[in-house]
Amino acid sequence: MTDALYGAIEAGGTKFRIAVGTSPDLIADTTIPTTTPDETIGASIEFLEHYAGQLKAVGIASFGPLDLDPSSATYGSIIRTPKPGWTGTPFRELITDALGVPVAIDVDVGGAAIGEWTWGAARGLDTFIYMTVGTGVGGGIFAGGRIHHGMGHPELGHIAVAREPDDDFAGHCPFHGACFEGMAAGPAISARWGERVTDLVDRPEVWDLEARYIAQALRTLTYVVAPQRIIVGGGVNRNEGLLGLVRDKLSDQLAGYGTNPVVDSDLTDYVVSPEFGQDAGLVGAIALAAGLDH
Amino acid sequence: MTDALYGAIEAGGTKFRIAVGTSPDLIADTTIPTTTPDETIGASIEFLEHYAGQLKAVGIASFGPLDLDPSSATYGSIIRTPKPGWTGTPFRELITDALGVPVAIDVDVGGAAIGEWTWGAARGLDTFIYMTVGTGVGGGIFAGGRIHHGMGHPELGHIAVAREPDDDFAGHCPFHGACFEGMAAGPAISARWGERVTDLVDRPEVWDLEARYIAQALRTLTYVVAPQRIIVGGGVNRNEGLLGLVRDKLSDQLAGYGTNPVVDSDLTDYVVSPEFGQDAGLVGAIALAAGLDH
Numbered sequence: 001m002t003d004a005l006y007g008a009i010e011a012g013g014t015k016f017r018i019a020v021g022t023s024p025d026l027i028a029d030t031t032i033p034t035t036t037p038d039e040t041i042g043a044s045i046e047f048l049e050h051y052a053g054q055l056k057a058v059g060i061a062s063f064g065p066l067d068l069d070p071s072s073a074t075y076g077s078i079i080r081t082p083k084p085g086w087t088g089t090p091f092r093e094l095i096t097d098a099l100g101v102p103v104a105i106d107v108d109v110g111g112a113a114i115g116e117w118t119w120g121a122a123r124g125l126d127t128f129i130y131m132t133v134g135t136g137v138g139g140g141i142f143a144g145g146r147i148h149h150g151m152g153h154p155e156l157g158h159i160a161v162a163r164e165p166d167d168d169f170a171g172h173c174p175f176h177g178a179c180f181e182g183m184a185a186g187p188a189i190s191a192r193w194g195e196r197v198t199d200l201v202d203r204p205e206v207w208d209l210e211a212r213y214i215a216q217a218l219r220t221l222t223y224v225v226a227p228q229r230i231i232v233g234g235g236v237n238r239n240e241g242l243l244g245l246v247r248d249k250l251s252d253q254l255a256g257y258g259t260n261p262v263v264d265s266d267l268t269d270y271v272v273s274p275e276f277g278q279d280a281g282l283v284g285a286i287a288l289a290a291g292l293d294h
Numbered sequence: 295m296t297d298a299l300y301g302a303i304e305a306g307g308t309k310f311r312i313a314v315g316t317s318p319d320l321i322a323d324t325t326i327p328t329t330t331p332d333e334t335i336g337a338s339i340e341f342l343e344h345y346a347g348q349l350k351a352v353g354i355a356s357f358g359p360l361d362l363d364p365s366s367a368t369y370g371s372i373i374r375t376p377k378p379g380w381t382g383t384p385f386r387e388l389i390t391d392a393l394g395v396p397v398a399i400d401v402d403v404g405g406a407a408i409g410e411w412t413w414g415a416a417r418g419l420d421t422f423i424y425m426t427v428g429t430g431v432g433g434g435i436f437a438g439g440r441i442h443h444g445m446g447h448p449e450l451g452h453i454a455v456a457r458e459p460d461d462d463f464a465g466h467c468p469f470h471g472a473c474f475e476g477m478a479a480g481p482a483i484s485a486r487w488g489e490r491v492t493d494l495v496d497r498p499e500v501w502d503l504e505a506r507y508i509a510q511a512l513r514t515l516t517y518v519v520a521p522q523r524i525i526v527g528g529g530v531n532r533n534e535g536l537l538g539l540v541r542d543k544l545s546d547q548l549a550g551y552g553t554n555p556v557v558d559s560d561l562t563d564y565v566v567s568p569e570f571g572q573d574a575g576l577v578g579a580i581a582l583a584a585g586l587d588h
Contacts, residue, residue, distance in 0.1 A: 066553075150521055224435070
């Protein structure tokens with residue numbers, strides 16, 4: 001007898017990772033460049049077809065925006081992305097049709113949130129946030145034991161932040177200028193300081209300011225969502241000590257106010273790193289597939 | 295045969311309103327001043343006892359903060375309020391014990407949100423926000439067909455906003471200075487312009503600035519919660535035309551960005567007034583009671 005497996009697709013803007021497994025310990029995986037939908041989704045299907053007899057379900061954690069309304073005729077499609085050729089791709093349907101198994105789809109950060117909830121830093125929680133701060137800002141919200149979508153899906157990068165008093169950077173978001181992403185994502189850091197982020201690692205003033213903007217976003221999310229935990233991943237969190245700084249600044253900013261008991265804690269268990277880091281999307285896709293199977 | 299009724303208590307900081315009914319058309323109601331828990335809750339019980347044979351359930355929409363964790367030993371109690379004598383009052387338990395019927399409790403804005411969802415401006419919606427901007431800022435979030443609490447409950451007043459370029463007001467929140475409430479609630483408006491809000495009605499620059507701050511908060515909430523609608527009530531919305539201004543500013547600020555289809559609309563159906571205005575809390579309490587009865 002062969003064991004059942006889940007298929008996983010982490011669809012990124014520059015590469016796809018495809019894997020099979022039943023847990024975060026993947027049994028097989030491969031990485032291919034993102035070119036055209038035909039070619040890249042075709043190659044993903046080809047990889048998964050090797051396990052056709054064992055596949056029980058497939059999970060997709062994809063770049064967005066996606067149509068995530070299950071009642072929509074285009075559910076599981078990619079919508080109006082600037083990525084040439086991909087707008088309107090019926091991603092979920094293509095995989096379902098080719099493999100004949102149930103397919104779950106979510107945005108990359110939504111998938112990553114479910115992965116952390118199933119096996120990682122958010123196990124057992126009812127309400128938490130998974131946020132990445134890197135080239136852009138993304139985030140998934142888990143509320144009342146399930147992923148929250150609303151209309152479309154959350155876009156945590158574009159919330160308002162107050163300009164820090166010692167910062168005169170105009171902001172880097174093409175839509176909103178000085179929104180959170182426009183002030184705190186990697187390209188904003190580079191543009192503000194005139195150097196690549198990797199060359200700024202030893203400049204404490206860079207990370208002190210960065211921590212204050214991240215803390216502003218986490219304060220807003222604390223007061224809107226009232227989560228039990230906020231997981232902060234993405235490129236900027238590779239800077240050792242950043243989350244410690246973020247906790248200090250967030251504690252200052254919350255100023256003990258609110259009904260969430262975390263406001264009186266040292267925030268060590270509240271602001272945490274993801275458990276799966278680079279593999280968050282792939283593990284999330286496995287978790288999405290596993291979620292279908294019950 | 296006598297018809298079944300629901301009891302409703304809207305508990306405010308200065309007055310309690312108590313009513314019975316089965317819908318927003320109340321059958322009887324009374325208003326009493328808020329003094330001590332013994333006296334005020336006692337009088338509420340006395341009013342409701344007249345209908346003891348008919349009461350099927352009671353709903354409470356109360357000032358907070360409240361313990362809203364159903365698994366807590368102090369579920370339904372008022373927690374650390376500055377209001378003398380009320381901290382620790384087991385509000386829900388007192389009503390349950392006196393009347394022997396199921397009792398539902400939520401914060402005032404949570405109750406009002408449920409009232410609007412059951413009979414008002416949010417009928418049939420899955421995800422929406424109810425926000426009041428008045429003496430303070432409060433808000434309830436309805437997500438995935440139910441009221442969202444998280445840990446404690448949302449505190450929408452204390453989210454971050456960017457200072458508007460033509461505004462040098464320091465901010466009026468004792469905890470966060472220039473947070474949304476500190477820049478946009480009634481006391482902030484008065485402090486900024488040096489006059490009572492009622493004397494500022496004919497000053498367009500006051501309401502232009504106010505609309506921009508409210509729009510910032512709605513932009514943040516749009517990107518975090520991805521709601522289908524945002525209901526804006528409270529004292530400031532008594533200014534005719536304010537919501538129209540808010541829609542214009544919000545449209546500018548969203549700049550067409552996001553997966554929520556409202557970003558491409560004129561926002562007329564997105565940013566709306568509550569249907570129940572002054573009665574929101576009482577109608578909400580009836581709705582809370584009705585929600586128990588199925």
